[in-house]
Amino acid sequence: MxxxxxxxxxxELEALDLPGIQIRAATRDDLPRLTEIYxxxxxxxxxxxxxxxxxxxxxxSWFEQFDKTGRYRLLVAEKDGLVVGYAGTTRFRPKAAYxxxxxxxxxxxxxxxxxxxxxxxxxxxxxxxxxxxxHRIVAGYxxxxxxxxxxxxxxxxxxxxxxxENGYKFNRYWDVCWMERxxxxx
Numbered sequence: 001m002x003x004x005x006x007x008x009x010x011x012e013l014e015a016l017d018l019p020g021i022q023i024r025a026a027t028r029d030d031l032p033r034l035t036e037i038y039x040x041x042x043x044x045x046x047x048x049x050x051x052x053x054x055x056x057x058x059x060x061s062w063f064e065q066f067d068k069t070g071r072y073r074l075l076v077a078e079k080d081g082l083v084v085g086y087a088g089t090t091r092f093r094p095k096a097a098y099x100x101x102x103x104x105x106x107x108x109x110x111x112x113x114x115x116x117x118x119x120x121x122x123x124x125x126x127x128x129x130x131x132x133x134x135h136r137i138v139a140g141y142x143x144x145x146x147x148x149x150x151x152x153x154x155x156x157x158x159x160x161x162x163x164x165e166n167g168y169k170f171n172r173y174w175d176v177c178w179m180e181r182x183x184x185x186x
Contacts, residue, residue, distance in 0.1 A: 018117060031063050034076070038059075065091070071091075071099075074087075075128065084111075085109055087107075089104055113147050118147070130184075141179075162176065
């Protein structure tokens with residue numbers, strides 16, 4: 001999920017112009033910055049249904065689900081040595097029949113949504129996963145979020161449904177739009 005704020009105008013030329021961005025596999029040393037980026041969205045937006053900021057120590061078990069190979073990956077985008085965003089895939093459900101389905105997660109530092117960083121991260125993530133035994137990729141986001149909706153559509157995700165009012169945060173209920181795509185696009 002990705003924040004929209006008032007930055008919902010996506011300029012395609014701007015989206016392709018991100019000098020100095022490097023994308024690589026996340027390391028444990030990135031965890032403080034990943035936690036900082038995530039906590040911004042916990043505190044300021046409804047796009048994650050966590051309501052209390054996490055400590056770095058609390059995020060260790062989340063981080064440990066990722067690996068350098070296999071279905072569950074975590075990539076970071078760096079600019080001038082600072083992590084400015086991340087994208088990954090996690091287990092969708094714990095039952096074995098779901099093993100070839102993964103769920104995406106994507107967060108950009110608050111100054112980056114709508115500038116093409118999500119596009120760079122997803123391009124790298126899906127390329128990294130291309131040889132894995134993944135059949136479906138699912139993603140959920142809290143509407144209204146035109147940046148996240150556009151990002152997912154750009155990568156071939158199709159809306160499969162909306163869970164209405166299934167998260168309560170900031171004294172109101174929020175919907176979640178669910179999308180999916182195959183790993184290998186036709």
